[in-house]
Amino acid sequence: MKTARIPAVGKEFPIGKILCIGRNYVDHIKELGNETPAAPVIFMKPATSVIGDGDEIVIPPYSKNCHHEAELALLIGTGGKDIPVDQALSHLAGYGVAIDLTLRDVQDELKKKGLPWEIAKGFDTACPLSDFVPAGMVDNPQQLQIRLTVNGDLRQDGSTSLMIHSVTRIVSHISTIFTLEPGDIILTGTPAGVGPLVPGDLVYAEISGVGALKVTVK
Numbered sequence: 001m002k003t004a005r006i007p008a009v010g011k012e013f014p015i016g017k018i019l020c021i022g023r024n025y026v027d028h029i030k031e032l033g034n035e036t037p038a039a040p041v042i043f044m045k046p047a048t049s050v051i052g053d054g055d056e057i058v059i060p061p062y063s064k065n066c067h068h069e070a071e072l073a074l075l076i077g078t079g080g081k082d083i084p085v086d087q088a089l090s091h092l093a094g095y096g097v098a099i100d101l102t103l104r105d106v107q108d109e110l111k112k113k114g115l116p117w118e119i120a121k122g123f124d125t126a127c128p129l130s131d132f133v134p135a136g137m138v139d140n141p142q143q144l145q146i147r148l149t150v151n152g153d154l155r156q157d158g159s160t161s162l163m164i165h166s167v168t169r170i171v172s173h174i175s176t177i178f179t180l181e182p183g184d185i186i187l188t189g190t191p192a193g194v195g196p197l198v199p200g201d202l203v204y205a206e207i208s209g210v211g212a213l214k215v216t217v218k
Contacts, residue, residue: 002047004185006132007092013075013093013183018045018127019174024115024164024189026091030190039122040165040173044118045100049126056218057197058125062176063103066197066217069190070148070156070205072141072169073098074167075132076184080175088171091180094132095141097205098187099148101126104196128203129185131212138209146191147209150201158191165189 002015022041023034051057077093100121107120136146141160146154159197165173170188174180197203197217206212 002050015047016046016181016183018185020187021189025162025191027192045122045127050123050129051125053213056216058218060123063106065105066103067081067104067194068197069100071148071187071190074186076180079181080181083172083175085168085172088168094135095138096132097207099128099131099205128215130211140207148205156193181202
């Protein structure tokens with residue numbers, strides 16, 4: 001069973017649902033040529049897609065274009081349904097660093113056909129995830145810098161202040177659709193600068209005040 005750890009307080013949660021927000025940064029929407037959504041776009045990854053710091057990404061043979069997307073991850077500590085925006089942060093146990101891997105060629109082809117695109121987002125190793133810091137250690141989740149490098153070259157460098165939908169709104173909105181439970185994880189979207197990965201790449205993602213995550217591509 002995959003678990004989410006908060007080492008600073010010795011807590012560990014079995015990972016439940018991984019709920020992901022797409023199209024949450026304007027510049028990322030523009031770089032992919034997508035429309036800006038009125039409400040958060042939600043998709044899911046299975047817990048089996050999670051790998052940890054130092055692990056290897058394995059790109060499935062059915063794709064030739066795997067993209068990295070660095071994101072702020074939220075760990076639910078207290079479950080709830082229809083959570084008010086002003087109470088959303090009290091339901092978080094921690095913050096972490098995630099890389100949402102996307103098989104862009106597969107996703108684009110499935111979108112054209114109007115088909116679901118879970119196989120582009122939920123494959124094994126598709127969700128590199130760091131340990132979490134206690135939520136109380138992050139003063140303002142909307143003032144965090146997200147950076148990602150590939151082989152030392154800076155690819156992504158953006159702030160959570162640029163989110164279209166804030167952390168509190170995301171938690172509240174998702175809870176109107178899915179009952180949130182302890183161990184659920186929310187990925188909050190990626191800033192601009194996404195790009196392809198190839199075997200042999202070293203990927204390093206970090207978020208100020210939260211942590212870092214290093215993985216390689218097999």
